[in-house]
Amino acid sequence: MPVEEFVAGWISGALGLVLGHPFDTVKLLGFFKGMSFPIASIAVVNSVLFGVYSNTLLVLTATSHQERRAQPPSYTHIFLAGCTGGFLQAYCLAPFDLIKVRLQNQTEPMAQPGSPPPHYRGPVHCAASIFREEGYRGLFRGAWALMLRDTPTMGIYFITYEGLCRQYTPEGQNPSSATVLVAGGFAGIASWVAATPLDVIKSRMQMDGLRRRVYQGVLDCMVSSVRQEGLGVFFRGVTINSARAFPVNAVTFLSYEYLLRWWG
Numbered sequence: 001m002p003v004e005e006f007v008a009g010w011i012s013g014a015l016g017l018v019l020g021h022p023f024d025t026v027k028l029l030g031f032f033k034g035m036s037f038p039i040a041s042i043a044v045v046n047s048v049l050f051g052v053y054s055n056t057l058l059v060l061t062a063t064s065h066q067e068r069r070a071q072p073p074s075y076t077h078i079f080l081a082g083c084t085g086g087f088l089q090a091y092c093l094a095p096f097d098l099i100k101v102r103l104q105n106q107t108e109p110m111a112q113p114g115s116p117p118p119h120y121r122g123p124v125h126c127a128a129s130i131f132r133e134e135g136y137r138g139l140f141r142g143a144w145a146l147m148l149r150d151t152p153t154m155g156i157y158f159i160t161y162e163g164l165c166r167q168y169t170p171e172g173q174n175p176s177s178a179t180v181l182v183a184g185g186f187a188g189i190a191s192w193v194a195a196t197p198l199d200v201i202k203s204r205m206q207m208d209g210l211r212r213r214v215y216q217g218v219l220d221c222m223v224s225s226v227r228q229e230g231l232g233v234f235f236r237g238v239t240i241n242s243a244r245a246f247p248v249n250a251v252t253f254l255s256y257e258y259l260l261r262w263w264g
């Protein structure tokens, strides 16, 4: 199994998240400060996404990354490989994403004299507390919603990227840097617009259980959210998600493509 794609996915994910970090911190006015936890988690998850995507295409089309410009895979194969990558990345992402959402939504100020201590003191304390208070399964709270969010939207992500690259690149050639940046940016926006409804539900499921259980499952969470807040609830955060998605994914795809070309 070729591993370059996993390594390139790790490095490009890390570079993308450096750009996305200010958006992540602003998004929920949270306490998710510092870079070590996101680098250790999101970059690993990106490595799973790109590695599984490329290796699934290898299985489906018998072409390596280097051969794919000359023999482009069909959009059906790209979609299936993207969905496979999305499904597996969601499984790896679930505990990390839960910790991120719990820390971001924590409202107690961090260690101010005289104020009550925050429920979670940091990522490791958060993971240990969830494990202690909610059990091993608690670490995977919201994982179903995450899988439903990421499986189809990663198909959309790679189809948008490939479609735009093919549109603006002469046959058989590698796309230019400008094309990769624009195609990567729009792939990020398309996938996040499609993912936002389930992203909202996923975050609510992940916060559920902190004080008491409110939702019976993903469907119950959807129905009660729409009943209480209307259909607009599914588009909460879509603007900031898209604003963040363009630079993050432009840089992710540019670094991924160039790393594989250098090694290739």
Ligand SMILES: CN(C)C(=N)NCCC[C@H](N)C(=O)O
Pocket (backbone or CB within 6 Å): 013, 016, 046, 149, 150, 153, 154, 157, 188, 191, 192, 195, 245, 248, 249
């Ligand atoms: C949930 N969705 C839509 C995605 N994860 N889309 C792919 C973008 C991945 C990138 N690391 C990012 O955070 O934007």
